[in-house]
Amino acid sequence: MKPRRRLVLPVVVLAVLGTGCGVGSGSGDRDTWKIGTLQCSTDCGFLRMAEEQGFFKRRGVDVEFVTLQSASQALPALASGEVDAVEQNAGAFFIASERGDLDASVIGSTMIGLPWAIYAKKGITDLRQLQHKSMAISSPTGLPATIANVMLARSGVSGKAMQRLNGGGNADRYRAVVAGTTDSASSPADYVPRAEKDGVNVVALASDIVPQYPRYSIIARNDRVAAKPQAVRRYLAGLMDGFRYAYAHPAETKRLAAKEAGTTSGDSYITYMHDLIVGKRLVDPDAGVNRQRLEYLSGLLVKSGQLHRPPDLGKLVDERPQRDALAMTNP
Known part of the structure; x- marks a missing residue:
C-alpha cells in the first residue's frame, strides 16, 4: 500500500466550478483515498513525512496523491470527482460554497499556519x-x-x-x-x-x-467521506503520525525537504522554512480543524469584500473523521 503519486492532473478534469459534485461521484476503491495536493518545496519535510516513512501503509490505507500544477486546479478537481479531497486554502472553498458550487467539508489540516x-x-x-x-x-x-x-x-x-x-x-x-x-x-x-x-x-x-490566517485545510467531498469512512480516518491517522515524527526528528525533516528541493539540508532555503514552521507551530501535529482560525479567515474575507456574509461553519466543517483518527493514534 505504498502511496502513489501522479505529477499532473489531466486537463479534462478541470471543469468550471458551478457543475457541482454530481460529476464523477462514484466512490471508487473503499480502501483508497485520493487527494489532490500542490507541489511542496521547503515544507516537504512535514507535508511528505507520512508518505516517506510509510505511515499510511501501516495504518492500512492506500493513498494516491494527485499533484496539482496550481491552486486554481484544486476545487475544480474536487468538483469533478477526480479526487476524494484536496489540500487547499479554506478561503477559496468558502467563496465557492457561497455560490453553491460544492458539497464538501473541511475535515482537517496539513498546514494550519501560513508561511x-x-x-x-x-x-x-x-x-x-x-x-x-x-x-x-x-x-x-x-x-x-x-x-x-x-x-x-x-x-x-x-x-x-x-x-x-x-x-x-x-x-x-x-x-x-x-x-x-x-x-x-x-x-x-x-x-x-x-x-x-x-x-x-x-x-x-x-x-x-495576519498571524491567524490558515494555509492548507483538507477539504473532502461529503459523498466520499460517507462512502469511505475507514479510508479517510486511516489517511488522517497516517498524516498525524508523519507530522509528529517530523517534529521529533528535525534532521530527517530537513533532509527530506532538501531532497525534494534539490539542495542540502544546511541550505538557508531549507533551514529558514523549517525554523519558521517549528517556531510558529504552523503545522498541527493532530491535523486538526481549527475553528478559531477558520472564523478569523471568514471574517477577513467578509471585510475585504470577497464574501458577502460569514459562512456557516456548522455546515462546512466535519470534525468526526479527525476525531476518529485522533482516537486511533492515541489509544
Missing part, C-alpha cells in the same frame, strides 16, 4: 506603494489572490485598484518579479532567504500581518 510573503521589485518597500501596480497571482479566488487582498486591505490598499496577472505556480510568480515582468507577487515565504541576492524586496510576511 507567505508579498515580494516586490526594487523601489517598492511598503504595501501601500502597490496601489495601481501589477501583482502575479494564480486564480482570482486562489490562496495567492485571497491572502494578498487581505494583506493589502490591512494596509489600506484596494485589491481592485491593482492589475492582477495569472503568474502560474509559486516559483513562477516569484521569478516574474526577479525578471521584472510584474511589480510584485504573492508567493510562499520559501524565497525570503534568496530575495536580497535576487534584487527582490520582501514587502510583508503574512505571519506578521
Whole structure:
C-alpha cells in the first residue's frame, strides 16, 4: 500500500466550478483515498513525512496523491470527482460554497499556519506603494489572490485598484518579479532567504500581518467521506503520525525537504522554512480543524469584500473523521 503519486492532473478534469459534485461521484476503491495536493518545496519535510516513512501503509490505507500544477486546479478537481479531497486554502472553498458550487467539508489540516510573503521589485518597500501596480497571482479566488487582498486591505490598499496577472505556480510568480515582468507577487515565504541576492524586496510576511490566517485545510467531498469512512480516518491517522515524527526528528525533516528541493539540508532555503514552521507551530501535529482560525479567515474575507456574509461553519466543517483518527493514534 505504498502511496502513489501522479505529477499532473489531466486537463479534462478541470471543469468550471458551478457543475457541482454530481460529476464523477462514484466512490471508487473503499480502501483508497485520493487527494489532490500542490507541489511542496521547503515544507516537504512535514507535508511528505507520512508518505516517506510509510505511515499510511501501516495504518492500512492506500493513498494516491494527485499533484496539482496550481491552486486554481484544486476545487475544480474536487468538483469533478477526480479526487476524494484536496489540500487547499479554506478561503477559496468558502467563496465557492457561497455560490453553491460544492458539497464538501473541511475535515482537517496539513498546514494550519501560513508561511507567505508579498515580494516586490526594487523601489517598492511598503504595501501601500502597490496601489495601481501589477501583482502575479494564480486564480482570482486562489490562496495567492485571497491572502494578498487581505494583506493589502490591512494596509489600506484596494485589491481592485491593482492589475492582477495569472503568474502560474509559486516559483513562477516569484521569478516574474526577479525578471521584472510584474511589480510584485504573492508567493510562499520559501524565497525570503534568496530575495536580497535576487534584487527582490520582501514587502510583508503574512505571519506578521495576519498571524491567524490558515494555509492548507483538507477539504473532502461529503459523498466520499460517507462512502469511505475507514479510508479517510486511516489517511488522517497516517498524516498525524508523519507530522509528529517530523517534529521529533528535525534532521530527517530537513533532509527530506532538501531532497525534494534539490539542495542540502544546511541550505538557508531549507533551514529558514523549517525554523519558521517549528517556531510558529504552523503545522498541527493532530491535523486538526481549527475553528478559531477558520472564523478569523471568514471574517477577513467578509471585510475585504470577497464574501458577502460569514459562512456557516456548522455546515462546512466535519470534525468526526479527525476525531476518529485522533482516537486511533492515541489509544
